[in-house]
Every structure is written in C-alpha cells, then in structure tokens.
Amino acid sequence: MINEESKSQLKQVVGEERFFDDPEEILSFSYDAFILTSEPDVVIYPITTEEVSGIMKIADRENIPVTCRGSGTNISAASLPVKKGIALCFTKMNRVIEVNTQDRYVIVEPGLINGELQKVLAQEGFFYPPDPGSINVSTIGGNIAQNAGGPRCLKYGVTSDYVLAMEVVLVSGKIVRVGSRNVKDVTGYKLSSLFCGSEGTLGIVTEATLRVVSIAESHRTILATYDDLEDTANTVADIIGSGILPAAMELMDKTVINVVADASGMSLPREAAGMLLIEIDGVEEAVEKEMNRIAEKARDNGARDVTVAHTQKESDDLWAARRLAYGAFARLAPNCIVEDVTVPVSNVPKMIKATREIADRYKLHLGILAHAGDGNMHPLIAHDPNDKDELKRIEQAAKEIFETGVSLGGTLSGEHGIGLAKAEFLPLVMNQDTLDLMADIKKTLDPKGILNPGKFV
C-alpha cells in the first residue's frame, strides 16, 4: 500500500497525466507473458532520468517496491510486480538520442522498441545485433534487463556484448554512469555487465550507449529438411564443430513446422521430421563459399533436401514464418510455455532426444524450436492452464528438462532469464556460496530490497 501523501508526491514528480492508480490501468500492469498475475498499486510513466531519480527517492524513503517494465513481454515473470508498489513503465521514455555510425554506437532511452532502433539504423546501413523473438514489441530497457538474445546472437553475441555504457538510477535516487563510448575501456569494475541481465533488481537503466554493426553486403537463407530429427541435430553439431559460424541456425521439429505452415500459409515441408533455417552473412564471395560448405554438411548428415531462398522476399518470408512459431503454437491451446534450456552444441542431439522422450512420457503437446547453433533450446508446450493434471505433468517435465540440460553441461536459461519462473532451480547451476554472493551484491545495491522484489535474488 502506498499512502496518499506519497501518492501525491509521486504525482508531483511526473505530473497528473503520467501517474495512474485507476483499476483499468492497474489491471493492465498485473501480468506479463508468464502465467501469474499480480497488481501494482500505481503505474507511473517517467520520461526523464530526473523523474526516475525523484520517484526512487520517495520509494526508498517509504519502502515502496518498484518493478520496472517496458512492453511486458517477459516470460519468466521478471516484470511482474509481485509485491505490489510502483509499476514503472518506460514506454514513453523512448527517444533515440544519438546515432553515430562513424564511431559505431547509438545512445537511446530504455523505452525505445528494439525494432524501431533497427529501422533507424537500417537507414544508415547498420544494425543492432540482439534480436529477441519479441524484437518488434520489446524495449531496449527490457532487453538489457534480461540480457536478451535471439537467432543472430549465434554469430554476433547477446545484449551484454553490445552495451558500452549506461546511465543508471540507484535505489537511493543517485545517478551513476558506467562504461563509455569506447569498445576498449578498463577503468574500474565493468558495472555495465552487472546491471545487464540483473532483471531490474539492482538499478534502473535510464540511458544506454549501444555498439552497432554495419549490415553485411550479402545475406543468404538456406533451408534443409530431414526425415530424421536426430540427423537435423547432428548437422548443427557438425557445422559448428567444424568452425563455420552462420549468423543464425534455427531448428524446428515436425510439430513446429506444421504449426508454422498453418499460421504463415507458406508451403513448408510438412512431412519432414526436422528442418534447419540457416542464415549466412558477410562479403558476397564468402557467403557463397560458406553456403556451399553448409549445404554439403547438411547432405552429409542426411538432409533429403537443401534449398536456398532465391529472393530477398523469399528469405524475409521464411524468417517471418520462423518468428510466428511461438504465437502460432500458443494458439493451439489456451496457453503456451516456452522453455529455454541451453546446452553445449555437441549435446544438442542428446538434448533433443531427451526432450522428446520426456514429452512423450508426460503426454505433453510439445514442439521443439531451437536457436540450435548456440545450443539454445526452446521447447514449446501448448496446454490448458485449467487442466490441473496437465499442469502438474508440465511442471515435472520442465524439471526433468532442466536437470537433463544441466547434466549435459548446459544451463537453465539462455535468454529468457530467471525471474520468478526459475528461481527455485538456480541451485541446479550454482552452489550456495555463489547464491550468497549474488544476495550480498543485491543487498549492497538495494539494502531494503525494493527493486523488483520477490524474484530470483
């Protein structure tokens, strides 16, 4: 509960028009893309760093929980205000402050949609590599909080590889700046990496300087289809193990192929057991050469068909179809869970086999989608949340999937984060001393525990 006096002070900071405590607004901030719900007490839309600082001074003094949020696409409940308090929504603080392609960086506000940044950069022949599935909806601030990945992170790396500097409002309302515009910078602790992926539990990013990359002169999309899912997985391990690094390498099993074919209307190989969608980029001649090597590896591993997109449109359509997978799968049942286990790529075949076996044993409607080149598996599980027995089976299966992934040298989450959804499983990947160290750091930056409370730390 926030008392009236504090509400009035918060209103003074941002003005009446960006402060809400009416039931409609509250309700629309009571969920993200995870299955739980929890209402905040108030919703505030800041547009300046000073406003965020002013809000934090009041929250700190009054012990009010603060949960930051962009577009709320998070699927680990990281943006859910489970302890109520303030939902701090950054969607109105969304400017592009500077585009500097000569020095290869941009400066942006946290509420900027990733896809909007891409449009601005594309005009200059540049792009920002992290491309989560939610690219056209999710914000840079949310991407930073979750250390977002995406298909092309296989070649280009994840969000933390691109954050050069940040302005951060601490829980006290103090404003710090970490990092610089320089790719090489070893002046003190690398705090930008600490905030990146901290899921809003350590501080509030109010500005980010991001490294950008020039768009390659040539792109090619390859589609390889298989009669055997194991062959599909073996191709992935073989290509990566041989030192070839495509921009992206996505795997879909039969279930996902068919769901995507239905949703997109594209003629995809419905009867195939597995499919790889591979993107290569670079200098034209290099792309041509790598394409041939990849096609050869695919055939060596039993692909029955390897085709190359002939036009940019055909390629764009294939990637657009891939992006439909989650949404399309989610329409099969009232709800859909996307898991996010990552394993070393040589264990992708074993992980896929184990996942299928677990799904069959628990009788789940599970499809396998994966950023396979970096071992990042996204099993999709369509289900009815009102079916308690099914939920119970999903819970058991997820636990087995996590344990299997970890036993194969993998980890709990490749890009979706821990949030609330996976907090209980953290001991699978770190010992108590490591958990204590995270808790100590949390306590140092947020002594009262008001920043996104109730989550993994």
Added chain:
Amino acid sequence: MINEESKSQLKQVVGEERFFDDPEEILSFSYDAFILTSEPDVVIYPITTEEVSGIMKIADRENIPVTCRGSGTNISAASLPVKKGIALCFTKMNRVIEVNTQDRYVIVEPGLINGELQKVLAQEGFFYPPDPGSINVSTIGGNIAQNAGGPRCLKYGVTSDYVLAMEVVLVSGKIVRVGSRNVKDVTGYKLSSLFCGSEGTLGIVTEATLRVVSIAESHRTILATYDDLEDTANTVADIIGSGILPAAMELMDKTVINVVADASGMSLPREAAGMLLIEIDGVEEAVEKEMNRIAEKARDNGARDVTVAHTQKESDDLWAARRLAYGAFARLAPNCIVEDVTVPVSNVPKMIKATREIADRYKLHLGILAHAGDGNMHPLIAHDPNDKDELKRIEQAAKEIFETGVSLGGTLSGEHGIGLAKAEFLPLVMNQDTLDLMADIKKTLDPKGILNPGKFV
C-alpha cells in the same frame, strides 16, 4: 608483517618448497613493469584451488594483504604488493585442463601463458583472440585481472568477451563458480564480467573457461605509409567509419617506425611520417575484396605507398617487428612509459595531433603507437627516471593527455588498467556516486580490504 605462527600455517598449506621468505625471492617480487617497487613479506606459489582457499582462510583471519600475480608484466602497478603481505604467484598453476573445439571452449588454470595456450589451440585450427603485447609472457590469470586487449581485439573483442565461466576463491576462502560453458547464459548476475578487469581486488580466479574461435582460412597484412601523420590517422577513421572491420589496424609515427626498424633490422620506410599495419582475415575471397577496399581508402587519404605482404613469413616478420616497439623504445633511455588513452575512432586524428603538441611543448621523447582502429592510443615516452625535471614534465604531459582524451569522448585506459598508476585520475571519467558504488562492491566482497590493497578502489 606476518607472524611466525601464520607463516608456519601457510607453509603447511603449500609445503616448504612453494613458500618463500628469503630476501632474493622477496626482491624479485618487489616490482612489476611499472616504475615503483614494494616488497611482499612472503611469496607463495599455489597449484590447486584448495591451496588458494587455505591461504585465503589464513590471510582473512590474520588480516594479511594478498596480491596476486602472474608474470608481473603489468604496467599500472596492479600486481605490486604495496601493502606488503603475500605475493600469490600463479606461474606454477598453469595447466590446460580441457580443449573442446567442438563446443568452442577451453578450460585453463590462471598461470598458463597466453602464448602457450595459442600454441595448443593452433594445433586444432583455433585461437584465443585477446593478444596483449605481452602475449608470450603474460598469463591468462593476469589477462583476466586486467581485462587485456591487444591488436586483434579491434575485430574480435577483449578478454571479458571470451570468459565464459570462472572458478573464484573469495576472500573468505569460499569457492564460487560463475558462468557456464554456454555462450548464452542468463542465470543470475553476470559475475564473470565483474571479476574480469577487477585487478585482483574482488576475488582470485583459479580456473577459467574461455571461448575460442576457429582460425580464419586466409590472412593478409597491408602496410600503408604516409608523408603526413594526419593523413595516417584520417585513413583509420575513414576505414572504420565506412563499416570495414580489419582484424587489426596499428599506427606508428616516424619515431616509432625508426626505433622498430633499428631493433628488427627490417627495411621499414624510415622517412615516412606515419605507417599503418593492417591485418585482414576471413574467407579468402572476402579478404581479397576487403584488402582492395582498404588499399583504396589508404590511397584516397594520401598514402604514398600501399604494399601487401607477399608471404606468410613477411607478414609474420612485420607483426613481430610491431611487437618489438615497446621493448625497442624502452632501450632508448633508462625507462619507458606506455600511456593507454582510448578515444572514439573519429577522434583519432585530433588525439594524435594533440598528443604531438603536448609532447613538443613538454620536450618529451615521445613516439606514437596505437591500436588505431579502436582508438586505443599508446604514446611511448622514453626517459631517465633520475631526471626529476623530466619526470615532472612527463607527469604534467600525461595529465594533459588524459584530459584531452576524455574531452574527446575517450577514456583513461583501453587495456592496461588503473592499478596505482591512474587511480587519481578516475574522477575524470566517473562521478563520486559511481566511485562510491565501486567502493561499496569492493567492501561487500572484501570487507577488510586485504585483496590487492592500495589500488584504485
């Protein structure tokens, strides 16, 4: 001072043969590559994590300073035991534990020499990108502590981009493991990046899992020479600004060219005002194409000569000559300081001009060497440390160089770190609240301040 009882306990942890408190050993650990000296009380060579843990338990209980060290090549005094205590030397804890090229990682102990790791990897067709000037001498542990860079970090990134996981002994002797073998891993705070570059002030890395990269099929070295240093610098800004990303792009001014020519015996263009040494790697056809583009840019910017190394040996010789620069320059006078300011690449021309002007004004024997492609400038200053007036002038000039770099959007250090040498200048790049935040984190991980005390935090 360490009391006899503690000494005896420390000896029990590692055995008599890896514990030293005799004057000869003490003396040889009283300096690194910076100009100051300070003797430790004892020198210990651990070979297991458990030994490091055992040592830290004693040090923590008895409040004994612990300064870690590899080969002692640090030039910011980061490995100098300024508060005495234990010099913990890792050169005997230097195994390669696992090489896994299929999953693109290696697991190593901290005392392994970077160059030794490169040899092992080269046999498999792989390499570990960070290549500091000290590559054949410095250890992976030291590289991690300083977040080392090097020429090819222009294309490939610095040490923190390659540390996937670490085992770290905390000040209490507790052992934590952070990160995993997976490139994509968002399970809690990214602690590996916090330890990386912390200069031994937060914990002791006892094992590291490093990402490795396959060696490109083709490499080419280009040499461009200029009659005007400004044209040299403009070429750098032009190439990078146009989106081309060579593996390395090194700049030398006339002073450095001549020193390197003398030391290497190679026929370098002694009368040139500036020289660029550029490495391109990738698929053969792409390298050929980029080489032509780079040569064109160089000529457009006034290069009087652009040549390509014809053989691998010629290329190797050029890079070996480049590696001689620091050592050769250091032989010009009793001592040599290497500065390490980094600026956004578009400001490289301005920074070089300003540096030359400052050097002339203070009558310094200064040569300019730079990892120019990422704006990382290394002015070399040969001097006599017994000449107090000269030292005073160097101090003033260095301050002006730092201030100029920062005013051009740059930072204090690109790869050498802060240590003791630059601690006083940190307020140039961060406000008091940011400094306080670093101090808070230090206090959380090292409450008594015994890990590498007396340094930047």
